[in-house]
Amino acid sequence: MSNENGSKDNIVRIEGLKVYYDLKESFSSSLISQKKRRVKAVDDLSLSIGAGEILSLVGESGSGKTTTGKAILQLTKVTEGEIFFREERIDPKNKVFMKAFRQKAQMIFQDPYQALNPRDFVLDIIAEPLDVNQLASSAKEREDRVILALEQAGLSPGRDYLYRYPHELSGGQRQRIVIAGAMIMNPDFIVADEPISMLDASIRTGILRLMMQIREDRELAYLFITHDLSLAWLISDRIAILYLGSLLELGKADDIMKRGLHPYTKALTKIMPMPGVNRGRERITLPGEIPSATEEIVGCKFRGRCEKAIAICAEQRPALAEVSAGHFVACHLCK
Amino acid sequence: MKLLEVENLNTYFNTSKGQLKAVNGVSFDLEYGEALGMVGESGCGKTTCALSIAKLLPKEGEITGGRILLEGVDLASMPESEIRKKRWKDVSVIFQGAMNALNPVMKVGDQISEAIVLHEKGSKEAAKRRTGEILELVEIPAARGSNYPHEFSGGMKQRAMIAMALACNPKIVIGDEPTTALDVMVQAQILNLLEKIRKEFKMGFILITHDLSILGETCDKIAVMYAGKIVELGTVEDIFERTAHPYTQRLIACFPNIRGEKRIPEGISGSPPNMLALAPGCSFAPRCDRKQACCETLEPVGKQIGEKHFAACHFALGGGAIE
Numbered sequence: 001m002s003n004e005n006g007s008k009d010n011i012v013r014i015e016g017l018k019v020y021y022d023l024k025e026s027f028s029s030s031l032i033s034q035k036k037r038r039v040k041a042v043d044d045l046s047l048s049i050g051a052g053e054i055l056s057l058v059g060e061s062g063s064g065k066t067t068t069g070k071a072i073l074q075l076t077k078v079t080e081g082e083i084f085f086r087e088e089r090i091d092p093k094n095k096v097f098m099k100a101f102r103q104k105a106q107m108i109f110q111d112p113y114q115a116l117n118p119r120d121f122v123l124d125i126i127a128e129p130l131d132v133n134q135l136a137s138s139a140k141e142r143e144d145r146v147i148l149a150l151e152q153a154g155l156s157p158g159r160d161y162l163y164r165y166p167h168e169l170s171g172g173q174r175q176r177i178v179i180a181g182a183m184i185m186n187p188d189f190i191v192a193d194e195p196i197s198m199l200d201a202s203i204r205t206g207i208l209r210l211m212m213q214i215r216e217d218r219e220l221a222y223l224f225i226t227h228d229l230s231l232a233w234l235i236s237d238r239i240a241i242l243y244l245g246s247l248l249e250l251g252k253a254d255d256i257m258k259r260g261l262h263p264y265t266k267a268l269t270k271i272m273p274m275p276g277v278n279r280g281r282e283r284i285t286l287p288g289e290i291p292s293a294t295e296e297i298v299g300c301k302f303r304g305r306c307e308k309a310i311a312i313c314a315e316q317r318p319a320l321a322e323v324s325a326g327h328f329v330a331c332h333l334c335k
Numbered sequence: 336m337k338l339l340e341v342e343n344l345n346t347y348f349n350t351s352k353g354q355l356k357a358v359n360g361v362s363f364d365l366e367y368g369e370a371l372g373m374v375g376e377s378g379c380g381k382t383t384c385a386l387s388i389a390k391l392l393p394k395e396g397e398i399t400g401g402r403i404l405l406e407g408v409d410l411a412s413m414p415e416s417e418i419r420k421k422r423w424k425d426v427s428v429i430f431q432g433a434m435n436a437l438n439p440v441m442k443v444g445d446q447i448s449e450a451i452v453l454h455e456k457g458s459k460e461a462a463k464r465r466t467g468e469i470l471e472l473v474e475i476p477a478a479r480g481s482n483y484p485h486e487f488s489g490g491m492k493q494r495a496m497i498a499m500a501l502a503c504n505p506k507i508v509i510g511d512e513p514t515t516a517l518d519v520m521v522q523a524q525i526l527n528l529l530e531k532i533r534k535e536f537k538m539g540f541i542l543i544t545h546d547l548s549i550l551g552e553t554c555d556k557i558a559v560m561y562a563g564k565i566v567e568l569g570t571v572e573d574i575f576e577r578t579a580h581p582y583t584q585r586l587i588a589c590f591p592n593i594r595g596e597k598r599i600p601e602g603i604s605g606s607p608p609n610m611l612a613l614a615p616g617c618s619f620a621p622r623c624d625r626k627q628a629c630c631e632t633l634e635p636v637g638k639q640i641g642e643k644h645f646a647a648c649h650f651a652l653g654g655g656a657i658e
Contacts, residue, residue, distance in 0.1 A: 060518040060519075060520060060521075061489065061518055170606060171377070172606070200376045200377050200545055201376075201545060201546065201547070201586070201589040201590065201602075202376055202585070202586065202589050202602055202603040203602070203606075204589070204602065205589060205599055205600045205601060205602030206602050206604075208599050209599055209602075212599065227518055227519065228519070229519070230591050230593045231591070233591075233593065233597070234591045234597060234598075234599060235599070253597075257593065267520070268519065268520070271519055271520060271523045272519065272593065273519075273522075273523075273546070273548040273549045273551075273552065274548055274551070274590075274592075274593065274594075275547050275548040275550075275551055275575065275587050275590045276551050276575050277551050277571050277572050277575050277576060278551040278552035279551070279552060279555075279571055281552045283523040283526065283527050283552070285520060285523045285524045285527060286520055289488055289490055289491075289520075289521065
């Protein structure tokens with residue numbers, strides 16, 4: 001499935017990724033039960049991200065989007081499967097490779113109120129990667145690089161921010177600090193985990209523009225994690241719809257948004273709220289909620305909420321199949 | 336008689352840095368069965384406005400002026416002992432962040448019947464029966480009332496919060512960002528539920544949110560707040576189709592148009608003013624692209640520009656100054 005993203009080079013490629021977490025059980029129940037209960041956070045996921053591409057992972061809470069992002073960056077333990085960075089297999093035991101990888105792949109976290117150490121100056125927060133990797137030869141160089149990163153993140157003059165604490169800054173400014181911290185290592189790949197969901201609508205667009213600007217300047221690839229399909233459509237090249245740790249649909253942003261095939265994708269696009277007079281618009285919701293990831297589901301994971309489900313859906317899990325160029329769907333009814 | 340009339344409400348906070356005018360001369364009204372949306376950026380005073388109506392302000396906050404008439408009775412000047420009888424029975428609140436608003440060591444059903452026992456003065460059995468009914472109303476099986484909050488999903492916790500707000504058949508329910516932490520699908524389920532209940536029981540509903548996109552389909556009227564004031568108030572059609580205030584226009588433009596071309600929305604440059612040091616004139620002037628000299632000196636007052644449409648801008652509707 002390589003190069004399904006249409007670009008020449010893959011920056012990241014995932015093959016059959018599985019991330020399972022063991023559930024804690026009481027001693028007595030562990031004596032009785034034969035099988036350990038596990039949460040299948042990511043369940044057999046394969047996809048690739050091209051150099052300079054923006055791929056959005058869209059799904060409800062508990063669908064495994066954040067876990068996928070963390071697994072790629074080796075911030076959580078991978079149960080099974082392989083991840084490649086620039087076609088080189090990521091091996092957490094290979095210290096030399098990991099050191100270079102950690103510099104080239106960065107993460108932007110969701111909550112700028114928690115991602116910054118409240119007792120550090122902005123200067124020390126952003127310079128931390130430089131310190132860890134011993135990349136600044138003098139205090140002056142360290143400061144200059146931080147000022148440059150701040151100004152690239154839209155906080156200028158950067159010098160004014162160096163000796164401020166996070167609590168002195170607004171939510172939008174904090175998120176810019178987080179971005180500056182991620183950019184200071186000149187990464188090739190960034191996992192952005194809901195980077196604007198905590199911010200006001202009026203500030204969101206500024207952060208988005210900044211992220212898009214940085215991408216143009218540096219040919220950066222993003223894995224953009226969001227639950228907001230309209231946002232994913234707006235900024236990304238391709239969208240992957242995730243449900244209970246598995247891909248249901250993958251394709252170009254317009255294919256998913258305007259020509260989505262999977263019943264789940266269709267339900268999501270129909271329910272999206274839009275500003276404007278929509279009085280009396282009937283909201284057609286799916287019944288129930290996303291099931292718990294501890295349940296063993298035979299067949300299609302979505303069938304419990306799917307009104308079109310037929311007999312085969314309960315027997316066999318549909319594989320991701322290409323229905324048109326670059327548009328993949330995992331559904332027995334979409335072939 | 337109107338269900339709720341808020342007249343020139345002022346709520347100030349006494350902080351160590353001075354007086355903060357969180358709500359500064361807000362007026363609106365609400366009919367039975369009507370839904371009002373209040374929208375604005377963080378810190379614009381929308382939550383304080385809601386807490387003032389429920390008289391749930393923190394101790395630093397104080398209603399310094401204006402009236403809150405619930406069926407003609409003023410809540411603003413009512414002593415706390417009287418308010419306690421009204422709160423939850425007449426006005427209830429669905430709080431933001433259902434994840435943290437429930438008591439983690441108490442069964443969900445018990446938390447709901449606690450309010451019923453306190454206000455309805457009935458027997459425990461009657462309260463239990465009512466709790467079962469109300470849980471069924473929000474589409475939770477009555478038997479789940481004996482579960483603890485951690486056994487509920489996020490959407491179910493939010494439903495339980497709604498059940499709690501509805502426990503004593505209130506006349507007005509205030510939803511403070513009731514769906515903000517939820518997924519789109521769960522959000523739609525909750526909004527459907529709230530709409531159904533509101534129409535069935537002819538309840539007044541105030542929906543507070545920073546997400547303008549959900550108001551167009553849930554509310555009858557919208558109030559846009561900025562820096563402690565309502566800058567525009569009107570029907571959903573007034574706000575979206577006959578937008579008068581530049582701030583409302585910019586706020587609507589913050590949302591992507593999924594039917595149109597792919598373009599990152601404009602957003603609003605700058606940030607809301609420091610509420611402790613408000614400059615004279617219009618508070619939005621520093622961020623407004625239509626400002627004139629008079630905007631920086633003269634504070635605009637709310638003017639009627641349609642049957643139910645008010646805007647506080649010297650140049651509302653984009654034309655010349657309205658005098």
